[in-house]
Amino acid sequence: MVKIIWAFIVGGAICVIGQIMMDVFRLTPAHTMSTLVVVGAILGGLGLYEPLVKFAGAGATVPISNFGNALLKGALEELNEHGAIGVLIGIFKLTSAGISSAIIFGFLASLVFKPKG
């Protein structure tokens, strides 16, 4: 379970990068998250994100940067199987659990909860 320690460190570090983007570069949360996602996709394309996942486990998969990596990974997997159209087929393949849960449970939450401010 040494991996838990690396998960803590790497995950924490990615969050610090996000914090610096917001506090020092004055980016909005939306801009910060979008940038991290795009960076995740680029690093995934360069083959650098998967080694980070192997090394840090959830420290690399829980941050939103993994969203970009997973979108790309799905696209590439289907690209190998089905050629060019695979890019469109595979993008949401691996991220389905995350997006679907967010939408479904977000909707359920709106049935039950009211904003409290």
Add this chain to the structure above:
Amino acid sequence: MVGSKNLNLEQQKYKKFAQLREPKRPVLANCIKAFIVGGSICAFGQLLQFFYINYFGYTEKNAGDPTAATLIIISILLTGFGVYDTIAQWAGAGTAVPITGFANTISSAAIEHRSEGYVLGVGGNMFKVAGPVIVFGTFSAFAVAVIKLLFNYLMGGM
């Protein structure tokens, strides 16, 4: 962010004047808090993955799915109970960067707009804050995949 090239001299002078009198953001303290909370959320995710692999029969490959779903549900519950934003004020990027942040953007928007009905309110506004992440994630994955495709084609063609 507006570049200062669009501001006239008086405005630039005032911008500096105002910046000197602004309470400084505690950047170091914020980074430490973000590190602690963000790291803890990821460590917790690692623990969840361990449980899903060893007690629920998932593999290294697909344990990420139930882990993500679990973290998302927890975030949404905390958002619904009105405590997520209090934690987030302290933790900053520590709660925003992990997938918990994504879940919070969607659920907070859904909960907020219930007053305008389920179709136009909840349905129509749910992606208000999360939209950019989905749009730019999808588009960048597409762009990188296409670039990779072209690159392989060019290299293969030689």
Add this chain to the structure above:
Amino acid sequence: MVKGNQSFIFESKPVIISSATVGGPLEAQGPLAEDIDILHDDPYIGQDSFEKAEKLMLEEAAAKALEKAGVNKYDVGLFISGDLINQIISSSFAARTIGVPYLGIYGACSSSMEGLAIAASFVDGQKVKYVLTGASSHNNSAERQYRYPNEYGAQKPPTSQWTVTGAGVCLLALEGEGPRVTAATIGRIVDLGITDPFNMGAAMAPAAVDTIEAHFRDLDIEPDYYDLIVTGDLGAVGHKIALDRFKENGTEISEKKFMDCGMMIYDREKQPQVFAGGSGCASSAVTVYGHLLNKMKSGKIRRLLVVATGALHSPLSYQQKETIPCIAHAVAIEM
């Protein structure tokens, strides 16, 4: 009567014969709670939405002001009101209930004094017997419209302010007893290039300074003519900037006599979630029409200058990379 470039003297000195204020949970825990007529501990006030709650607060304040004066609403010649919600629906829907001729105004957080200036002008110039004027704001309706959903986890910076949940209304009359509105200075738009919607204080301070200096220039009086000069919602950041700009311009304003409603309505130490202080139309409306008028009636303040400040941007203008144009309106109230 016009005085100088942008000021008006109301020769008949319209009287504020009554006023009433309503506040929410945070205001109830603040230092001015005793001067607020109606306090609510539920931000929904039992309504379905925050917007409907805000409308209700404005209606309550108007009804209370009329009750205190013993005036029937059908004797009121005009109702002038503004708020922060898109298309000022709080004011318009409250006007529907009140049922008298209505002028809806939008000055963002400067609405209270914009309304009082226009009301004084109708009473003094058109000899309208009674004019009801006020403003409202609600923390939760402002947050979801101008910034993010209320449960969203964005980290607010120390320059941000807390929109006051409340409403303040006063009844202005041709005759009667009470503090009198003697003059008003209408502000010009001042935009010194601030773009950060989480730092309204810095954006609005120059407008406040501009209008205050214009007021002294137009009326040819010194700052110490007033016992107190109070801004609407500059907050701690904007207040400091304004004081420094006065020094730079050589305008002698005593720090003891220059305060800000946003800093008065909350205890920033006991209520840290307000950061730099209160903001919103109700910041000035609730503080002035409650606490400060009470101080005038008890003789502690004889001459008051209220300078309500407003940031006139919208979420759209911000997204289109525009800067934040601001305005400040000053109204002089004297016993």
